[in-house]
Amino acid sequence: MSLQAIYNKQPLVHCITNYVVANFTANGLLAVGASPVMADAIEEVGEMAAQANALLLNMGTLNERTIESMKKAGLSANMHNTPVVFDPVGVGATKFRAETAQQLLDLLKINVIRCNIGEMAALAGVNWASKGVDSGKGDIDVAVTAKKLANNYQCIVIVTGEQDVITDGIRVEFVEGGHEKVTKMTGSGCLLSAFCAAVLANSKEPFDDLLTLLNEYKQVSANSVATIGNFHTNFLNQLENLAEGRK
Numbered sequence: 001m002s003l004q005a006i007y008n009k010q011p012l013v014h015c016i017t018n019y020v021v022a023n024f025t026a027n028g029l030l031a032v033g034a035s036p037v038m039a040d041a042i043e044e045v046g047e048m049a050a051q052a053n054a055l056l057l058n059m060g061t062l063n064e065r066t067i068e069s070m071k072k073a074g075l076s077a078n079m080h081n082t083p084v085v086f087d088p089v090g091v092g093a094t095k096f097r098a099e100t101a102q103q104l105l106d107l108l109k110i111n112v113i114r115c116n117i118g119e120m121a122a123l124a125g126v127n128w129a130s131k132g133v134d135s136g137k138g139d140i141d142v143a144v145t146a147k148k149l150a151n152n153y154q155c156i157v158i159v160t161g162e163q164d165v166i167t168d169g170i171r172v173e174f175v176e177g178g179h180e181k182v183t184k185m186t187g188s189g190c191l192l193s194a195f196c197a198a199v200l201a202n203s204k205e206p207f208d209d210l211l212t213l214l215n216e217y218k219q220v221s222a223n224s225v226a227t228i229g230n231f232h233t234n235f236l237n238q239l240e241n242l243a244e245g246r247k
Helices: 002-009 022-031 045-051 064-079 095-107 117-124 142-153 180-184 188-200 206-223 228-243
Strands: 012-016 035-037 054-058 084-087 112-115 129-131 134-137 156-159 164-167 172-175
Touching (some): 002 188, 012 022, 012 045, 012 064, 012 188, 022 188, 022 228, 064 084, 084 188, 095 117, 112 117, 112 142, 112 188, 117 142, 117 156, 142 172, 156 206, 172 206, 188 206
Parallel strands (some): 012 035, 012 054, 084 112, 112 156
Antiparallel strands (some): 129 134, 164 172
């Protein structure tokens, strides 16, 4: 199980993420036994990424300072063969986000892109009606578009939603389940991206291990159903239980 593997290995996950989800991401990683570090100062990100077991780049709340930090951390991670997960939050919402995402993808070796359908469409250059940082609405063949994106950047692409899709450009798998209430909890997708990084930190079979993670994450969502305030608490409790091998 992927969450149990994280718990057993306790990887150091360097997260350059957005201020909306930083606390939830750190608590989620701690719940499954990982060690989060949220350093984003350009003076230290290169050194921190070199020490970490995995790097997450999340562009939810972009500014010029964090963009440069992402670039420096990403280059350091690439130099030290540290896996990099990219979460292109809201990439289709503005020209600034689209340009930033393209710069990062052109500059860095990305191991996994974790996105929603609207973000995937924007990265693939497909017309789509985005709604801010939410997925929006439209008509698209998710599997075909995700495969194209994976082949373009030679990485694994994970597209999450009511049905998750994971592909390495050749193989495609689908994951059902979960609960719609998870969409009312800020940071669920961002935390999943951090978990993807934690999984990659010690994985010899990244596709299969990430597929397992997606199934487990859907299970946690389904088992956390409650009023929205309690849902957040239940979610963290379920993560801890699964990571520690408790039902």
